[in-house]
Amino acid sequence: MQRTEIESLGEFGLIRRLTKQTVLRQPSSLMGIGDDAAVINPDGKRVVVSTDMLVEGVHFDLSYAPLKHLGYKAIAVNLSDVCAMNALPTQVTVSIAVSSRFSVEALDELYTGVHKACAVYGVDLVGGDTSSSTSGLMITVTALGLVDSDQAVSRSGAKAGDLLVVTGELGGAYMGLQVLEREKVVFESAPTAQPDLSGHEGILERQLKPEARIDIIRELAEIGLKPTSMIDISDGLASEVFHLCTSSGLGAKLYEDKLPIDDHTYKVARDFNLDPTMCMLSGGEDYELLFTISQEDYEKVRNHPKLSIIGHMLEEAEKKSLVTKNGIETPLKAQGWDNMQRSNQGEES
Ligand code: ADP
Ligand code: MG
Numbered sequence: 001m002q003r004t005e006i007e008s009l010g011e012f013g014l015i016r017r018l019t020k021q022t023v024l025r026q027p028s029s030l031m032g033i034g035d036d037a038a039v040i041n042p043d044g045k046r047v048v049v050s051t052d053m054l055v056e057g058v059h060f061d062l063s064y065a066p067l068k069h070l071g072y073k074a075i076a077v078n079l080s081d082v083c084a085m086n087a088l089p090t091q092v093t094v095s096i097a098v099s100s101r102f103s104v105e106a107l108d109e110l111y112t113g114v115h116k117a118c119a120v121y122g123v124d125l126v127g128g129d130t131s132s133s134t135s136g137l138m139i140t141v142t143a144l145g146l147v148d149s150d151q152a153v154s155r156s157g158a159k160a161g162d163l164l165v166v167t168g169e170l171g172g173a174y175m176g177l178q179v180l181e182r183e184k185v186v187f188e189s190a191p192t193a194q195p196d197l198s199g200h201e202g203i204l205e206r207q208l209k210p211e212a213r214i215d216i217i218r219e220l221a222e223i224g225l226k227p228t229s230m231i232d233i234s235d236g237l238a239s240e241v242f243h244l245c246t247s248s249g250l251g252a253k254l255y256e257d258k259l260p261i262d263d264h265t266y267k268v269a270r271d272f273n274l275d276p277t278m279c280m281l282s283g284g285e286d287y288e289l290l291f292t293i294s295q296e297d298y299e300k301v302r303n304h305p306k307l308s309i310i311g312h313m314l315e316e317a318e319k320k321s322l323v324t325k326n327g328i329e330t331p332l333k334a335q336g337w338d339n340m341q342r343s344n345q346g347e348e349s
Contacts (some may be wrong), residue, residue: 004104006132014104015130018111022118022125026090028146029124038126040091045146050081056136064180067106069208070139071113077234078143079121079212080287084232086153087145088217091126092118095140097133110139121214151226153291155247158229160315162292164244164252165227165307167216170237171276172265174283176200176207178272202264210287216306225300227291236284242320242334244292244313251314254322254332258310281322282335 006014019033031039040047054060054074062070075092082089094114098107118125123143183195197204213232220227229248231240237259241252259280269276292313293301301307320332 002105006098006100006102006104006107009104011130014107017104018107019125019128021115024124024126025122026124028090029126032124032126033128038091038093040126040144042146044149046087046149046152048082048085048087048145048147048152049142050078050085051140051142052078052081054139054141056138061184062137064184065208067109068113068116071110071115072117072209073113074139074141075114075117075121075123075143076210076212077287078141079117079123079145079214080210080232080234080289082143082145083212083214083217084153084230084289085145085147086151086217086220086227086230087147089121089123089143089145089212089214091124091144093127093129093142094125095129095131095142097131097138099133099135099137102137121212151221153227153230155229155231155244156249157227158244158248158250158292158313159294160250160313161295162228162313163295163298163301163309164241164254164290164292164311164313165301166233166237166260166288166290166310167213167306167308168286168288169260169262169265170233170286170288171261171269171279171283172203172206173210173285173287174207174236174279175265175268175272175274176203176205177285178274179204179268180207200264200268202262203268207285210285212287213289216289219306223300225293225297227293230289230291233286233288233290234284236282236334237286237290238281238332239284239334240290241332244290245317245320248292248313249317251316251319252311252321252332253314253319253329254311256322256324258308260308260310281332 024032028041030041079089179200186193229244231243233240245252266276269279321329322332323329
């Protein structure tokens with residue numbers, strides 16, 4: 001593959017190359033890339049803003065995350081935060097710090113993913129910044145979204161008795177990561193070995209190329225359902241339930257048999273000797289939405305194919321529990337996946 005040094009283009013040449021295909025689709029984007037700042041017209045709506053930073057070696061590993069997917073993921077995870085406020089994402093800015101280890105072609109790949117995500121979600125790339133870095137790659141995305149003034153949803157609005165609802169299925173991204181980590185270890189010990197990823201496409205995509213649930217935000221508006229509180233699932237369901245509880249000053253009760261998992265994720269968890277329920281509760285990076293609704297809205301979600309009612313909020317703020325499939329009530333633990341792996345290794349030894 002051809003390798004063009006970033007130096008040979010210069011900063012402005014590089015920015016032009018990476019952003020030349022940018023199109024503005026949103027009516028709220030009055031001015032985009034090319035001036036000192038972008039100009040946005042919220043047209044009477046509330047503006048929602050969210051920023052995330054991705055650092056090589058901390059948030060991603062380029063030995064298995066293709067740059068194209070990384071660009072896509074950087075956008076999608078930011079749009080997920082905007083959606084979690086019940087807003088529709090409209091614009092993004094993308095800032096990168098890059099070391100000379102990266103070629104112009106590598107950055108083309110990254111931006112192919114960025115532009116793809118912008119097209120899929122209909123958001124506009126309206127600016128950014130470009131810097132060199134002494135080591136590695138850093139990507140910062142800021143996402144903007146618009147919401148009607150009375151429709152923004154925070155983490156703090158849940159009431160006792162509200163139903164807890166989750167979108168899609170959980171645990172897939174975590175199991176995708178387990179498969180990638182396993183194949184990386186195999187590859188490091190025998191570099192000629194071909195990675196065995198076949199059959200796992202679904203969970204690999206969940207890990208490498210997650211989607212923001214903008215479809216859910218549109219559908220909630222269509223059925224006239226405003227959640228009482230909402231958060232996106234970046235760290236794992238249990239941890240996000242704790243966030244909603246803390247912000248709303250409530251407790252929560254979850255039912256294990258209501259937690260949504262797909263068959264393949266379940267099977268791979270079993271193959272890895274992991275408890276599928278733990279993967280759903282602590283796996284993270286699913287980027288599904290978790291929200292609460294008033295009991296009066298039960299009929300609106302009851303048979304919705306994308307939504308699962310998994311529990312309810314409790315008056316007692318100290319109480320967070322999980323009712324197991326055997327009907328036993330146990331304390332819900334908000335442990336991250338680092339912890340989970342350790343406890344699992346503990347079980348094996
Ligand atoms: P300034 O010197 O005012 O910061 P820049 O030369 O950094 O301007 O940027 C010129 C234009 O290109 C601006 O509109 C900026 O938002 C945009 N831009 C710069 N870097 C990027 C990038 N990595 N991705 C997208 N847009 C960028
Ligand atoms: Mg700049």
